[in-house]
Amino acid sequence: MATGKIDGIIKFANGSAVMLVGGNNIGRIGVLQSLEKHPGSFEIAHVKDSSGKLFSTRLQNIIIIGDGKTPAISIPKGEGLKFTLMEELKKKVVDSDNEDDDEEEAADEDSDK
Numbered sequence: 001m002a003t004g005k006i007d008g009i010i011k012f013a014n015g016s017a018v019m020l021v022g023g024n025n026i027g028r029i030g031v032l033q034s035l036e037k038h039p040g041s042f043e044i045a046h047v048k049d050s051s052g053k054l055f056s057t058r059l060q061n062i063i064i065i066g067d068g069k070t071p072a073i074s075i076p077k078g079e080g081l082k083f084t085l086m087e088e089l090k091k092k093v094v095d096s097d098n099e100d101d102d103e104e105e106a107a108d109e110d111s112d113k
Helices: 085-112
Strands: 017-020 029-036 044-049 054-058 062-067
Touching (some): 029 062
Antiparallel strands (some): 017 062, 044 054
């Protein structure tokens, strides 16, 4: 990438890794399942993410980032998954509990010395 030369070509086909760059699902990453063509209207792309959730978006909102399940680019934190508000809250609670446990263990070790 430092030279700016093209490393390879990735085909636009079913089973390709895609990233959404527009719409309500922006930032999500998944595998292209199928395309629907609607003459006179928008083409629809059906995508499945790594957690197994299926969603649809306009074809213009996706870009191909790799062949199969392996992307050719680095994936951002969170692996492009979208969580509901309840899932995010649960994850934050679990993370904060783990941090509290680590702090208690460190305090116990200090008091034992």
